[in-house]
Amino acid sequence: MADKLDKLREAQKQRIEKEARPGETYAQAAHRLQVAADKQPPTPKSNMRKAPSGDAQMDFFVPALYDVGTRDSRSIMDVAVFRLSKKERRAGDVIRYDLPDGYVEVKSGPDGMASIWDYDIVLMLVSHLTEAVNAYRAGKGEKPSRTFRPHVSDILRFCRKGHGGKQAVEIEHALDRLRGTTIKSVRERVNTNGQKLREVEAEGLIGGYRVVSYTDSGRIAELEIEAPKWLYREIIDGKRPDVLTVHPDYFLIEPGLGKFIYRLARRAAGKDSAKWSYQTIYERSGSTGTFKKFCFMLRKLIETNDLPEYILSEEKGLKGPQLVMIHRDSIEVIDSSGS
Template identity: 65%
Template sequence: MGNEHKNPSSLPVATERPRLRRKITSIVRKSPPGSDQPDFFVPALYDVGTRDSRSIMDVAVFRLSKKDKRVGDAIRYDFPDGGYVEVTSGHYGMASVWDYDLVLMAISHLTEAMNRYRNGKGEIPSPVFRPHISEILKFCRRSIGGRQYKEIESALDRLADTKIKVVRKENGVGRREKRIAGTPQGLIASGRVVSYTDTGRIQSVEITIPDWLYQEIVESKTPNVLTVHPDYFLIEPGIGRFLYRLARRAAGRTEAKWSFQTIYDRSGSAGTFKKFSENLRKIIVADDLPEYTLLEEKGQNGPQLVMQHRCMQLEAPPGP
């Protein structure tokens, strides 16, 4: 996917912050009891480092709102080279950024399994992933409870019902440009939940990884994935989660600058730009996004966001 310019650490650090009179609250919830501690009675699936597909980290392939289900909706992201990504939803509504936690878990374990295979320590992994419900809740750092169990089935419905179509351009032999268009595929290919009828508790979960994602990780010489901080799952607002993924993709361990307008366009937000900018400024002031500090500065085409890895502040030379 496309991204805006990245700035080396030698550039001056932006210091302008928006002034808000209202009380600023954290966007990161407290970790559920025991979610960050090993559980020796549960297989260590959740101990695998979290990873995400780098190719879709700078666009929202899901909705950021918990309230708006966006049934039968579509979002399209056009890029300067003529390529685009289109996200469509069906009867069950568009998958949310919180539903996407299940995809992150599947990506993480598929990548780990391929690493073992390449090191001669296992078989080539299947696209079918069968985690225990307790492993899902532990990995995604969610509290164990009846409601959480019930939400898994609905999340799988939406993930399978949310389709992604990717069209990209690339140069072929003799510099003849080619247009490559894939057919729409779901965020997951399919899902299956087995539960007990008397209690409603889930016995098993089965997730089939879609071809586009399976090929990206298994058939590539080096999987196109990036690690994700475990505190990502504690970020409460959807826009906060999107900003972290964008910063992880665009800034890495340095910094990147994107205009508010571009971020709004890439977020797929159904709200107004004004409201989106207000929410963005709240997150800037809260300043507790994992790994990154966010700053606002003036740009040529309006306000822009500076996404800076916190290690840059630690490594910055002392002032005169």
Template identity: 65%
Template sequence: MTGPKRLGDSLGGGLMARLEGTHAAYRKKMEEAALPGESIQDTEQRLKRTADGQVKNPEESLPSEEKAAVRSKSAMRKPPNNDRQADFFVPGLYDVATKDNRSLMDVALFRLSKRDKRAGEVIRYELTDGYVEVKAGPDGMASIWDYDIVLMMVSHLTESMNLFKTGRGPMPARTFIPHTSDIAKFCRRGDGGRQADDIESALDRLLGTTIKSVRESPSRNGKRTIREVEAEGLIGPYKVVSRTDTGKLASVEIKAPDWIYREVTAGLKPDVLTVHPDYFLIEPGLGRFIYRLARRAAGKNTAKWSFRTIYERSGSTGTFKEFCRMIRKLIASNDLPEYRLEEEAGVKGPLLGFVRRDGLEPEFDGVPEEDPEPEADKASGKGV
């Protein structure tokens, strides 16, 4: 049969496959070398000028306002390869919107460092009517990445409670039994070989990390002080339900502690807020904490917190100077979900401003979004 042939027919399938592989590798190389806002063609031309000696510094071709962003490493990691969500009509645990406990979003109930395990240590936060202590067990203090499992539990309870209130499901139980792949999918992590071991270690740390809350208030007659003390773990008891043929954790039963279960199920409006799915892609622990703080304090508006207050609420063990440097790196990269970060001068030191990005409207949870900032840290900057 005469006539034109497809290129693949004339070259042969093997050669065509090699050409496509070479093209894909070249395109990947260009994409990795691209600067913010550059197209593939722009990158090719810049690299050619650099090779010819016309441009010694690749940043010279950028506007000045973009140079700082180039020098600052992004706070966001790339999503895993298997990050595609399930079909819309086949809901799973990871399809539940990510929720977080609103009342505890402005203090760190976990460590923000991956390296420092902080086994046996205590973090104490002074409040106007008492204090909160975070106590770590022998396995180490739970990290902000371990806390992803708590977010999953809160999200699952909230969704189940919403179904119960509309007559579409039973009252949620204190326990739920996720598979390790469900946890990895919900938290937007790769489903690699170490994932099961990492999840089991995270559960050990969450179980061993206790939150002690001490509140003091005057009695009705004002003659004495009433002291209320509660202490519970970040999760309740857990047990392994099944393992794989190689002995790895497959599914686990996790019990919600009383304080979380009560928070979600007891009130008419559960005190939780929706968290952006890209929260799980935030790489630095401080970046995650800053996002949580912005989500609670700013909501759909703006808010300002002093660097010093954020430092005190983060439980950081580093110096305040180093902490400020890390915040400024986040401001320079400025790629956290939903909020833009800005530094302003305050009466008693620098302020971090949270500004809701234009055109974004978060899901409403039935929770009023006032300006619930710390008592001495109002949005006006007074007291900071």
């Protein structure tokens, strides 16, 4: 330890001597450099956590459970059907989103509302179903059922989480919240005869689950997760499943708001760009905090600007600030064209 401190002191001394101005004493140079360092704004904290040890993200079209292309249901990508906070359980809570053709209600049960981190399990389910149905349509497999049987280690790898701590136990709690969080969708549409219809659907974020674990250790031996009917129908029965590929680094985004903004950008901007007002994003986020606090957090995301695929910025709008989301590849295309 003493040797390390001596080396650090020597390195600092050499740096000060190197940056000293003509006629400036060592003490004066050290003071000037310290004052300058104190004036530097602190480096924004990254929104991305480090990948766990042993994390090997291969080509994500390789048909291994944790390497398949992460996909998300576009039909609910621009509203939060989960809570963005880790602290607030929001048990028995209701969030309502008014949409142009109806509304969506998110209702939580006694175990609390599913979080955006719990929803990573749904992403894995969507990915598995999408890859399986693609193989089925290509004549390379059977039609997938609604029941998904992953191993706990597969979930942890897919979601890029470590195997330590109580990860396996937390998965069961996450499944409780996903099962108890109901999405009620009310939409109006016009049929072929020109008659207006009101269509109501309500299901959980998962249809159900089954866990078999060892009583002595609590380790999970078997796990089954049932896809909700609406999700299964959208992916299996649709000629062109309404899903989007999501960057694998999505799982490394730390803030719940950061994960939500990435999903919004993926849905709204795609490979190009999009603008959404802060007010609309706030309303679609289901946040329980004040709009002022929400804007502060959003600007912190913009300041750090390290979300996968997208560059974020703020600009003035007619009714307040707007978030500009631009896909990084679209900027590279513009730069390479010389325009």
